Amino acid sequence: MDLTTLVKDDKMIIYLSGEIDHHTSREIRDGVDRLIITHRPKAFILDLSGVDFMDSSGLGLVLGRFRKIKELGGEMYIANAGDRTMKILKMAGVDKIIKSVECRITNQE
Amino acid sequence: MNRYNNQFKITFPAKSANEAFSRSLISAFSTQLDPTIEELCDIKTAVSEAVTNCIVHAYAKETDERKKTVSITAYIEYDNLLTVKISDRGCGIDDIEKALQPMYSGSGSDERSGMGFSIMGCFTDKLSVKSKPGKGTTVTLKKYIGKQHAAKK
Numbered sequence A: 001m002d003l004t005t006l007v008k009d010d011k012m013i014i015y016l017s018g019e020i021d022h023h024t025s026r027e028i029r030d031g032v033d034r035l036i037i038t039h040r041p042k043a044f045i046l047d048l049s050g051v052d053f054m055d056s057s058g059l060g061l062v063l064g065r066f067r068k069i070k071e072l073g074g075e076m077y078i079a080n081a082g083d084r085t086m087k088i089l090k091m092a093g094v095d096k097i098i099k100s101v102e103c104r105i106t107n108q109e
Numbered sequence B: 001m002n003r004y005n006n007q008f009k010i011t012f013p014a015k016s017a018n019e020a021f022s023r024s025l026i027s028a029f030s031t032q033l034d035p036t037i038e039e040l041c042d043i044k045t046a047v048s049e050a051v052t053n054c055i056v057h058a059y060a061k062e063t064d065e066r067k068k069t070v071s072i073t074a075y076i077e078y079d080n081l082l083t084v085k086i087s088d089r090g091c092g093i094d095d096i097e098k099a100l101q102p103m104y105s106g107s108g109s110d111e112r113s114g115m116g117f118s119i120m121g122c123f124t125d126k127l128s129v130k131s132k133p134g135k136g137t138t139v140t141l142k143k144y145i146g147k148q149h150a151a152k153k
């Protein structure tokens, strides 16, 4: 799992790609948390457009990062979640807690 | 038409790397039913949840690595009904009703949302759980697949 990151001022975008399950989520969590601690963004955007599989472990990952960012006084957003990913996020009511935004990273393709 | 027309059984170590393997496996087996992409995603996600639960919860206190195994049995009935049974020989579930509740998780330490069983229920046509404390758990998922094809026959 590569974490493509874009940091500008107090904004940070992380682009996740591939499959998020219990096996992969540990490494993703560690990577994302390291970036969060380093940059302490005011606004943190998690771009999920490259995620082609996600199960409840992904929910844990997203909600865990939401709590972490809150603790540090920042705000978290979700961007570009695919239909499947959004369906699972909605089942847990994540869409009501974390706002979705539209964004594009130019080097994402 | 035979009532039972295909099946497989497999046992593998309860290692997290096998979560992706179990998804590929059920995906490959289901292909013969001509599933839609949506149906394939549903069954993959549900199986992933059940297998992950065996790996995360069932053997949390087991020290003998050889005992940590997950078995999957899958069969097709009536040309369009897929049944998948995922079982472990782990700690079992004391209170199944509580475990099935959305947002309930018995593991406090990990980042778990407690949505596994809800997702399994939502993405299949039937979810049932049998468990004996100290003996193990079997989750049965049933899903009608390729309905539109079956209707044409």
Ligand SMILES: Nc1ncnc2c1ncn2[C@@H]1O[C@H](COP(=O)(O)OP(=O)(O)OP(=O)(O)O)[C@@H](O)[C@H]1O
Binding pocket: A056, A057, A059, A060, B049, B053, B054, B056, B057, B058, B088, B090, B091, B092, B093, B099, B100, B104, B105, B106, B107, B111, B112, B113, B114, B115, B116, B117, B118, B137
């Ligand atoms: N195979 C199993 N063996 C023992 N306990 C289990 C098993 N499957 C589920 N459980 C228990 O049922 C609870 C609910 O399971 P569920 O999958 O819904 O949530 P979770 O695994 O805790 O979180 P999530 O699936 O969202 O990551 C678990 O926390 C665990 O206590």
Ligand SMILES: [Mg+2]
Binding pocket: A056, B049, B052, B053, B115, B116, B117
């Ligand atoms: Mg689970």
